[in-house]
Amino acid sequence: xxxIALLAAAVGLLLPFLASAPAxxxxxxxxxSGVGDDANPCxxxxxxxxxxxxxxxxxxxxxxxxxxPGGFGAVTxxxxxxxxxxxxxxxxxxxxxxxVIVNGANTxxxxxxxxxxxxxxxxxxxxxxxIRFLAGQELHxxxxxxxxxxxxxxxxxxxxxxxxxxxxxYFTECSSAINITSTAAAVAEIQRTTFVGIGGNGISASGxxxxxxxxxSAFENVGTNCxxxxxxxxxxxxxDNMFANCGTGMNASVAGAIITATGNSFxxxxxxxxxxxxxxxLTGGDNKVAxxxxxGSGSTGNMTTK
Numbered sequence: 001x002x003x004i005a006l007l008a009a010a011v012g013l014l015l016p017f018l019a020s021a022p023a024x025x026x027x028x029x030x031x032x033s034g035v036g037d038d039a040n041p042c043x044x045x046x047x048x049x050x051x052x053x054x055x056x057x058x059x060x061x062x063x064x065x066x067x068x069p070g071g072f073g074a075v076t077x078x079x080x081x082x083x084x085x086x087x088x089x090x091x092x093x094x095x096x097x098x099x100v101i102v103n104g105a106n107t108x109x110x111x112x113x114x115x116x117x118x119x120x121x122x123x124x125x126x127x128x129x130x131i132r133f134l135a136g137q138e139l140h141x142x143x144x145x146x147x148x149x150x151x152x153x154x155x156x157x158x159x160x161x162x163x164x165x166x167x168x169x170y171f172t173e174c175s176s177a178i179n180i181t182s183t184a185a186a187v188a189e190i191q192r193t194t195f196v197g198i199g200g201n202g203i204s205a206s207g208x209x210x211x212x213x214x215x216x217s218a219f220e221n222v223g224t225n226c227x228x229x230x231x232x233x234x235x236x237x238x239x240d241n242m243f244a245n246c247g248t249g250m251n252a253s254v255a256g257a258i259i260t261a262t263g264n265s266f267x268x269x270x271x272x273x274x275x276x277x278x279x280x281x282l283t284g285g286d287n288k289v290a291x292x293x294x295x296g297s298g299s300t301g302n303m304t305t306k
Contacts, residue, residue: 028059033067067088095126118146130153162184165189171193210234239261239264248272266288
């Protein structure tokens, strides 16, 4: 009887710790596979089926890798993480809904999406948005393809500091490609990226502390503006890019909006640039404008060569 009493006492002491122990430790690297199962631990030998299944088993700051080609489903990201499909054809089909929502629980969260395809068009139904960046500090897009969205390819919509890095990516068949709306400081750095077949704006920047810088990229067949700043204080910088067959190449659309351009080529646009009264267009004078279309409009704006 005494032994039973001692055992019962020991179990009683351990119960609070057992109740609070995690059912399964999170790994720093997990794997998904087209033939995986979300009931698996997401290890390399027992991969998961979806990004959503893997993310719950991946530690903050960890990485989800694609073991082989597959469609891995939409995902909401609430912590620092990297998703990388490497050389595999890894993707998300998001017909009728958002592909990726980045909604970091911490203002310092950093998310990296690499080697990923987000395809919205399935039949006649398009995706809502390819990526929505709502919370967290940084979002990195490296070799990301986004296609077929009724909304934005990328919707950057934040009320705290946010930084967007995009390189070697491709955006097409969205109503607008990158939309930046921020009530706090927002920075976007975009390199070697293509925007083609966009219905509205290629890049739209609003917010008094928003700065977008684009280099060595191409905009073609963009319905409204290749780049537009739409609030006072918003700044768009462009260097060594091609703007072709757009409604307007670069547009400072309201008083106080700023665009700067150097070393760009403007080809067959409705206008190379447009500047509203009180807006600013700053250039080193080394942009090349094709003879078709008008060089620009907005003589009441502040056009400065420096």
